[in-house]
Amino acid sequence: xxxxxxxxxxxxxxxxxxxxxxxxxxxxxxxxxxxxxxxxxxxxxxxxxxxxxxxxxxxxxxxxxxxxxxxxxxxxxxxxxxxxxxxxxxxxxxxxxxxxxxxxxxxxxxxxxxxxxxxxxxxxxxxxxxxxxxxxxxxxxxxxxxxxxxxxxxxxxxxxxxxxxxxxxxxxxxxxxx
Numbered sequence: 125x126x127x128x129x130x131x132x133x134x135x136x137x138x139x140x141x142x143x144x145x146x147x148x149x150x151x152x153x154x155x156x157x158x159x160x161x162x163x164x165x166x167x168x169x170x171x172x173x174x175x176x177x178x179x180x181x182x183x184x185x186x187x188x189x190x191x192x193x194x195x196x197x198x199x200x201x202x203x204x205x206x207x208x209x210x211x212x213x214x215x216x217x218x219x220x221x222x223x224x225x226x227x228x229x230x231x232x233x234x235x236x237x238x239x240x241x242x243x244x245x246x247x248x249x250x251x252x253x254x255x256x257x258x259x260x261x262x263x264x265x266x267x268x269x270x271x272x273x274x275x276x277x278x279x280x281x282x283x284x285x286x287x288x289x290x291x292x293x294x295x296x297x298x299x300x301x302x
Contacts, residue, residue, distance in 0.1 A: 133176060140168040140180025141187065145194045148184075155272040156209050156256075157196040162248075162277075163284035165216045166241055169223040170292020171299070178220030185213060211255020212273070218251060219244030234289065241285055249274050 147164030151157045169177035188194045191201040195213065205213060222244030226237045257269050 128175075136172055137176050137179045137183060140172055140177060141183040143168060144180065144184040145187070148194060148196050149198060151196040153197065154276075156212065156252075156277070158277070158280065159196045160284065161196065161213075161216070162245065162281045163288050165219050166285050166288030167292045167295075169220060169241065170237070170288055171295050174220055174223035174227050177223060178217060181216045181220050185217070188213070206259070208256050208259045208261075209252070209273075210259070212248060212252030214255070215248030215251040218247040222247065234293070238285065238289060241289070242282075245281055245285065249277075 144161065144164040147160035149159075151159045165177075165181060168180050171177070172180060184194060185205065188200045189202060189205050193200045195204050196209075204210065219241065222240045223237075225243070226240035229236065253266070253269050253273055256273050257264055257266065260269070
């Protein structure tokens, strides 16, 4: 039985978190910034699987929480994480947990993996939007929050999901050949 906390596993988790940092720093400012974070989340999960991928996402969140400028716009600290858009960052963990469904029920089947990641994205949107409404300093309706935080991102995020699945599956296959 392979030891989970091996040097290789720790390196993979750290590299996954680093990839997510890089993806979050590529940003177009908006109420909820357009970033490559969701691409990073999807590709990390496709390559590392749900356990290591979710740990990489958690490490990324903890790095931002302690103040490192890893979130979009090179922000970090509790104010950035617990601000209006922080729910979307925390929602990435839900995407990671949905990848567990894929590994449990659909091993190696692309449609099942895509559906599980799409479900994770929906949960991330739902959690993030609820958080946004709760934390937003002004008066905001659900319709307004969705128009700011979800509708503009659906098509770009689905494109990122598809690209991440293509890249992630190829990288994972190449790593298995080692």
